[in-house]
Amino acid sequence: MSRFISKEGQKVPNVIFRTRQNNEWVNVSTDDLFKGKTVIVFSLPGAFTPTCSSAHLPRYNELAGTFAANGVDSIVCMSVNDTFVMNAWGEDQEANNVTLIPDGNGEFSEGMGMLVDKSDLGFGMRSWRYSMLVKDGTIEKMFIEPDVAGDPFEVSDADTMLKYINSEAQAPKxxxxxxxxxxxxxxxxxxxxxxxxxxxxxxxxxxxxxxxxxxxxxxxxxxxxxxxxxxxxxxxxxxxxxxxxx
Missing domain, CATH: 3.40.30.10 (Glutaredoxin)
Structure with a gap:
């Protein structure tokens, strides 16, 4: 039995994220991200890690225009990293169309029931990999990776999310x-x-x-x-x- 339970139909956790923008500290609230919007969130174990950099983030960034054409207001990438790491990762990656949010204290991930111990890798507490569609702060759909060893990447990808939102949508060549x-x-x-x-x-x-x-x-x-x-x-x-x- 999986330790991860879907929170479809529930509100997202109420969290204040500490971000660094233009060399200043800026607090970003859950309402700032979700209120009155249709938002895709995908959460991953860590910035600069292989699967996150090679596939997860770039594909969501690539399909941003298609998601927008199908009613999505924004795409949020969440990770238990500090804002300096997330900013550096965003500059290094194809992430112009994605908002990178640092869940530095793991509060959002814990509230989602997705905080996991990766001390065996020297990571400490990190987020399990998942994606979700959130409408006005309420979770409509979650795709949670299977509860198996390692870092599975089977269902939280951008193409799976696009197929859920509109099975007829065609990804651009x-x-x-x-x-x-x-x-x-x-x-x-x-x-x-x-x-x-x-x-x-x-x-x-x-x-x-x-x-x-x-x-x-x-x-x-x-x-x-x-x-x-x-x-x-x-x-x-x-x-x-x-x-x-x-």
Whole structure:
């Protein structure tokens, strides 16, 4: 039997969070976060930890626009860390669309019944991994990770939450495009991606960091642009046009 009990239908804990904003201490209350709003909360064991950084936070950030289109006002990431750690993590990560809240004393996590002892890892008391949909301070739905050893990540992910909110919602496609400055074919490819509604990250080939050798290793190509969509290798500008025409 799981030690974690769903609190669906209940109010979120009434907590004051101590945050650091613009080099000043700012108290953020539960009402500030939830009153009159539809909010997604996902809570995790710690900033800078592998699963949290590689998958949990980035995907919620990536789907923020889709959540907003489906009635979500904000997305909150909660962790039992201090505000300095959470701020540094936010700067290091893809978190522009997510509000990072430090549950430094573990009061919110304890009130949710999600505070766990991770002393075996040297972490002390931390939050179990879960997500929830909160409407005007009342918990509508919770996705709690199974009570097993380790750090399971099966149900609190962004895609599961999106499917619950709207099973018909389509996550936007994401692309990566390798370019060089002044390349007209690169400009054309980026324009076509934008017209197709495909968000993209641009990686510029230069003498520093990502070089032509890197591009050959990844795409087995010497020319730019080189485009990947959702992990699928598309090719150059003409290949992109053929792909989009389908």
């Amino acid at each position: 994401a692309a990566t495009i390798f370019t060089k400055p002044g390349c007209p074919f690169c400009a054309k490819a980026k324009e076509n991606l934008t017209k197709a509604g495909i968000h993209y990250e641009e990686i510029t080939i230069s003498n520093a960091d990502v070089t032509s050798r890197t591009l050959r290793a990844i795409a087995n190509a010497n020319t730019v642009p080189q485009i990947f969509i959702e992990g699928q290798y598309i090719g150059g500008s003409d290949d992109l046009e053929k792909f989009l025409a389908k």
